[in-house]
Amino acid sequence: MSTEPYSDRGNRDLSLGNPAGMGTAHAVAKGGKAFVASGGPFLIGEAMTGGYGAGPDILHDCTIAVDRGEIAVIVGPNGAGKSTGMKAVFGMLNLRAGHVRLDGEDITALTPQARVAKGMGFVPQTSNIFTSMTVEENLEMGAFIRTDDIRPTMEQIYDLFPILREKRAQAAGELSGGQRQQVAVGRALMTKPKVLMLDEPTAGVSPIVMDELFDRIIEVARTGIPILMVEQNARQALEIADKGYVLVQGRNAYSGTGKELLADPEVRKSFLGG
Amino acid sequence: MDFLNAIIALLNFVVVPAVAYGSQLALGALGVTLIYGILRFSNFAHGDTMAFGAMITVLFTWLFQSWGISLGPLPTALLALPIGILGCMALLLATDRVVYRFYREQKAKPVILVIVSLGVTFILNGLVRFIIGPDDQRFADGERFIVSARTFKELTGLREGLAIKTTQGITVITAVVVVALLFWFLNRTRTGKSMRAYSDNEDLALLSGINPERVVMITWLIVAGLATIAGVLYGLDKSFKPFTYFQLLLPIFASAIVGGLGNPIGAIAGGFVIAFSEVTVTYAWKKVLTYLMPEGLEPDGLVQLLSTDYKLAVSFLILLIVLLFKPTGLFKGKAV
Numbered sequence: 001m002s003t004e005p006y007s008d009r010g011n012r013d014l015s016l017g018n019p020a021g022m023g024t025a026h027a028v029a030k031g032g033k034a035f036v037a038s039g040g041p042f043l044i045g046e047a048m049t050g051g052y053g054a055g056p057d058i059l060h061d062c063t064i065a066v067d068r069g070e071i072a073v074i075v076g077p078n079g080a081g082k083s084t085g086m087k088a089v090f091g092m093l094n095l096r097a098g099h100v101r102l103d104g105e106d107i108t109a110l111t112p113q114a115r116v117a118k119g120m121g122f123v124p125q126t127s128n129i130f131t132s133m134t135v136e137e138n139l140e141m142g143a144f145i146r147t148d149d150i151r152p153t154m155e156q157i158y159d160l161f162p163i164l165r166e167k168r169a170q171a172a173g174e175l176s177g178g179q180r181q182q183v184a185v186g187r188a189l190m191t192k193p194k195v196l197m198l199d200e201p202t203a204g205v206s207p208i209v210m211d212e213l214f215d216r217i218i219e220v221a222r223t224g225i226p227i228l229m230v231e232q233n234a235r236q237a238l239e240i241a242d243k244g245y246v247l248v249q250g251r252n253a254y255s256g257t258g259k260e261l262l263a264d265p266e267v268r269k270s271f272l273g274g
Numbered sequence: 275m276d277f278l279n280a281i282i283a284l285l286n287f288v289v290v291p292a293v294a295y296g297s298q299l300a301l302g303a304l305g306v307t308l309i310y311g312i313l314r315f316s317n318f319a320h321g322d323t324m325a326f327g328a329m330i331t332v333l334f335t336w337l338f339q340s341w342g343i344s345l346g347p348l349p350t351a352l353l354a355l356p357i358g359i360l361g362c363m364a365l366l367l368a369t370d371r372v373v374y375r376f377y378r379e380q381k382a383k384p385v386i387l388v389i390v391s392l393g394v395t396f397i398l399n400g401l402v403r404f405i406i407g408p409d410d411q412r413f414a415d416g417e418r419f420i421v422s423a424r425t426f427k428e429l430t431g432l433r434e435g436l437a438i439k440t441t442q443g444i445t446v447i448t449a450v451v452v453v454a455l456l457f458w459f460l461n462r463t464r465t466g467k468s469m470r471a472y473s474d475n476e477d478l479a480l481l482s483g484i485n486p487e488r489v490v491m492i493t494w495l496i497v498a499g500l501a502t503i504a505g506v507l508y509g510l511d512k513s514f515k516p517f518t519y520f521q522l523l524l525p526i527f528a529s530a531i532v533g534g535l536g537n538p539i540g541a542i543a544g545g546f547v548i549a550f551s552e553v554t555v556t557y558a559w560k561k562v563l564t565y566l567m568p569e570g571l572e573p574d575g576l577v578q579l580l581s582t583d584y585k586l587a588v589s590f591l592i593l594l595i596v597l598l599f600k601p602t603g604l605f606k607g608k609a610v
Contacts, residue, residue, distance in 0.1 A: 016402055017315045017383065021473065116483035141479070
């Protein structure tokens with residue numbers, strides 16, 4: 001017997017319920033306000049401690065940050081809390097301690113929607129597109145909070161990812177892995193974010209597509225959007241990173257510039273395969 | 275001539291009633307399928323939601339009738355319908371605030387919400403009977419027929435008459451307009467698309483800045499409209515009796531599942547499949563067959579496959595067959 005009162009028991013009958021696509025985020029509740037807290041990097045999750053719902057802590061005093069014009073990369077073994085750290089920065093889980101600051105404001109108490117409005121864009125690792133909607137509708141939903149003309153931004157994204165222009169009327173769920181990731185990044189760019197967070201954008205795509213995605217990400221970074229990203233391909237990611245974080249069991253193990261981490265013998269031995 | 279008479283008899287006793295009933299079921303099933311798709315549970319309280327909306331409309335229809343207000347040939351209930359919808363919206367939003375929101379915040383699994391909705395069913399059931407009583411209520415007025423059987427016979431000289439009731443005409447027209455509006459809303463407007471996005475992937479909707487509580491609220495508002503319209507049309511066509519609406523839950527769910535749960539087009543198709551099956555299986559075919567069969571071979575019995583008392587069994591049977599052989603429904607809904 002499970003002790004959790006709202007567990008999965010008796011929940012397999014799809015004629016009763018529709019669990020597909022159900023939210024898993026224990027998002028920050030609405031009602032919180034941002035306040036001025038100047039200083040520090042452009043976006044920082046500082047000394048974050050917390051986990052999902054009432055579960056155990058996954059992050060322990062973890063800090064990740066990215067500054068203007070930079071690419072910051074988070075690497076680490078499986079289960080290190082990389083994705084959790086990203087979600088925490090976006091308000092998809094409640095922090096027990098620590099702060100998130102963006103552009104001189106403390107946004108720890110803001111809901112994820114409010115953070116989108118503040119200029120944050122996030123591409124989660126899995127389920128990062130609306131599979132039943134067309135490519136164009138996916139981009140439109142990305143721009144949901146905007147009230148101005150979204151056509152020019154959409155054109156920019158089609159220029160960045162030309163294949164999406166071809167497939168604009170196709171359901172996003174029918175696309176290949178690499179194309180889906182392009183839709184996902186495109187959707188996040190539609191808000192014209194001030195900072196972009198990518199959770200393993202190259203997961204599950206072929207090496208050639210991966211190289212191309214990295215090129216596109218660098219291209220986006222060159223337009224001046226700071227990028228905070230989690231990456232499995234640690235070596236390749238650290239090579240393009242201005243700043244790198246190695247997380248182990250929800251804690252900061254090493255941090256430094258990408259080059260420093262690549263040169264660090266400890267990091268090389270433990271995470272980069274020698 | 276006999277062939278024509280057979281066709282007219284078929285139209286009069288099978289096709290016209292089934293189209294009207296099918297439209298009512300389709301509107302009901304659309305409400306069920308919307309809640310399933312967006313709020314992610316099968317809402318057992320839908321039948322009683324229809325009863326509640328219809329009840330408000332009936333009460334205001336009586337009030338208008340006592341004031342002497344009428345719509346001429348059209349039923350006064352159409353005038354009271356918007357008030358019924360508003361009442362039903364208020365009820366659903368209040369239920370959501372008091373009951374469902376708590377479970378949503380706990381991230382309760384759909385099956386828990388199903389049981390919660392069963393509880394809501396009993397409360398609504400009691401509420402409606404407390405206010406208007408358990409008996410049959412008539413509230414239809416205005417012109418009874420668009421085409422009556424007698425005028426049709428006089429006009430065509432055929433032996434069989436074709437009657438189309440005003441309520442049947444109104445049912446079909448309203449259903450077409452409502453369905454067209456709903457599809458336009460879901461596929462063309464920003465809010466409609468945000469509802470589809472939320473249904474597809476809640477977390478990503480949140481990341482796109484879509485406010486989940488707003489999506490939930492709009493869903494309830496639309497469902498209130500659909501349920502009240504379906505309930506009032508059914509009540510106009512037949513009569514208003516709270517228990518019948520509770521029983522309607524079975525054909526409505528059968529429609530939604532036969533069409534494919536979560537798929538609005540499926541809900542409409544399913545509504546008509548169920549309605550036509552119910553009517554054809556419970557219709558006494560003697561009259562039509564007498565016209566068609568050669569002389570001397572006319573059937574002696576009624577040629578009625580099932581007594582009308584068993585019409586609910588028909589939905590149940592179709593539901594079983596679909597679940598056994600094509601669990602995703604006719605149009606690809608969620609796998610059941």
